[in-house]
Amino acid sequence: MKGMISMERIGDFAFEVEMSRQLLLGEMLARNARKCPDVEGVIFKDRRITYRELDERVNRLANGLLRAGIRMGDSIGLIMENRREMLEIFFAAAKVGAVNVPVNTRLSPREMAYILNNADAKLLLFSGRFSETIARIKCELPSVGAYVLVDGQVGGTFQGYENFLATGLPIRPDVRLQDDQVVFIIYTAGTTGKPKGAMLTHKNLIVNAMAIMQETSLSLPRRAELPFLVQKVMSITPFFHIAGVLGIVKNMVTLTPMVIMEFDPLELLKMIERERVTFLFLVPAMWHMVMDHPDFKKYDVSSLRTAAYGADRIQNDTKKRILEAFPNAALYEAFGQTEMTANTVLMKHQDALRKDGSVGRPLFNVEFRVVDDEMNDVSVGEVGEIVYRGPGLFKGYYKNPKETEKAFEGGWFHSGDLVRQDSEGFIYVVDREKDMIISGGENIYSAEIEALLVTHPKIKEAAIIGVPDPKWGEAVKAFVVLEPGREATAEEIVQFCLENLARFKRPKFVEFLPCLPRSATGKILKRELRIRQPHLCPPRA
Structure with a gap:
């Protein structure tokens, strides 16, 4: 009969409607x-x-x-x-x-x-x-x-x-x-144990992508008078990393074209000019490699509107250098971890320089606390572990109920990041809980010493770990990469620390390296530094 719809077609309509809700x-x-x-x-x-x-x-x-x-x-x-x-x-x-x-x-x-x-x-x-x-x-x-x-x-x-x-x-x-079904298992790096597979759902990824869109829309542009450009993102972050996966989803949500490539400073500069790329995320070490390239000034990078960074600490000097090298780009910092679908905290452009050392404020859809070992909230300015809840929270570790239960102890996800929060709500990462050194009963934060060392004119990079000490429990060891053509002694490095830090924080050992081991996303691999001397540096749990 004319106008009649078959039961099969009605079923198709129901399928379409249900899928559109998810x-x-x-x-x-x-x-x-x-x-x-x-x-x-x-x-x-x-x-x-x-x-x-x-x-x-x-x-x-x-x-x-x-x-x-x-x-x-x-x-x-x-x-x-x-x-x-x-x-x-x-x-x-x-x-x-x-x-x-x-x-x-x-x-x-x-x-x-x-x-x-x-x-x-x-x-x-x-x-x-x-x-x-x-x-x-x-x-x-x-x-x-x-x-x-x-x-x-x-x-x-x-x-x-x-x-x-x-x-x-x-x-x-x-x-x-259903959108709460697992769609990715991203394996996080292990220390002494094996890597753990974090189970992430469709909803985790899309909700977090939308949250980042909302937060970045509140980040002020560098120059409001610039002409409109169609947004185009360069996708360099490895797709095996949660940041790379979330970047893909965010670009799909916003209908933003993706230029897919691997990291190569010269090819990157060519692509920015050719494709008029507007958004680029790099870890700090990569930003330096791009800006240090001898042909940098030969290429037009004026299209870049956002210079984003994360995965490692960044100093204001580096931020200022990026702003100078990319005159139309606003700054943007992302902080988080795989288990929270990449991003939990974001630094907007207008705060990037005035809040030196901070990674920003938590996303609007992230509930968080900064707590002590007994899960009590610490006061503003005090150091504690940041714990999370929210729609970006992963389902658990694949086939690892013991670690999943441990991660959700007390009804919150334990990040392992030691932070402090200021009176405006900005988060400062003090250290990873596993990287904190306890010497003679004193808590020593490796990030504090590392931040000092890179201010030394001869030092390019530094990493701090704890090593066994028969008297104090642990002692501080520094791995140092010098600037090209510079020379320094261990005694010189220790003296610099003594002049600027409490004595118990000074490195007892200093080792010079040509470079620090890094992951594909630019993070320093401290576990590799620890296994260089297993008799001194047993891996941490």
Whole structure:
């Protein structure tokens, strides 16, 4: 009969309505493709991909995953550098209810195998750069049933990515999802123990992305009179890191094109000029590498409107240098951790210089306290651990109920960050709880000594750890990187500390290094410094 709608079609409508209510990563991409099909969403090397093309490829890949036997809740391992295929895999897995497990590409083969096995990965997608590594550990991965190579020569038991993608139809898979389902397991670095897999949901990611949008909208521009530019983000933060994942989601929420690349100072400068990039996030060490490049002044960086940083301490001198090098860019600092879906605290441009040493104020959707060991709130200005609650809070550690229970002790997530809060509500990170040194009953904060050491004219970088001391329990050891062409003695460094710090805080040992070990995101790897001399520096729990 004319005008009648079949029961099957009514069911389709109900499915569409229910999916639209959920905060789902796949639905967010599909919505962008429907609303702005011809808008460029991704730029990678010589490829420019619209939202319609991206969603179509993601749908094909998602249906290919279903054909390969991937089901809701199954884990998918990814080992590759930043590239468009990684983005496609993230969203395809999200559309079928699978769980993305991006693996840190700087890990050893043994460490990679541990994560893939711990996560129960059913499928592994990787780039040619890691073919030898995968061939080496393949026999150690009993749960992995199929291997897909995203580039390079396909052979043996490795399938080709484009062929795998071509097995699926370009329509949305008929999988009903809830936004509190896990979509990522991001492994956090271990100290003495193994890495822990933090389980993050669709809702975690989208809610936090929206919170950051709200907070950054309140950050004043550097120069209000500048002409309007279409926003364009350079995505350099590794996609295996929560900051890289959240950046992708934020860009999807805001319909902001992403320029995907790996970090290379010269190529970065070329890309800023060519693509008129407006937003760039780098860790402080990377900002220095870009500004120190001999060809820096040859490139037009006037399009940059936001210079963002995080993952390591940054001094006002560095902030001022960024402002001078990028004359139209406002400053922006992000602080947080994987378990809170990356960001908990944000520093707006108008406060960046006047609040030297602070990481900003907590996001509006983050509930927090600064507490002592008994979970009592400490007074303003006093040091305590910052604990959190909120919609960005992860579900727990995968297959690790003991650590999950420990993390949520007292009904709050324990960050392990020791902070103080000033009268305006700004947070100052004093140290990681695990990095605090106790010597003769005195609490010594490594960050305080490190902040002093980098003010020495001969010192470029410094890291502080605690080492066993038969008399005092622990003593302070400094690892120092000197400025190029400079020389210094251990005695000189110790004397500098004695002139500026209490005697019990001075380093008892000083070791000079050519560089400090860092993670892919620029964080100093103190666990590597501790294992340099295991008889002196037992790893911390």
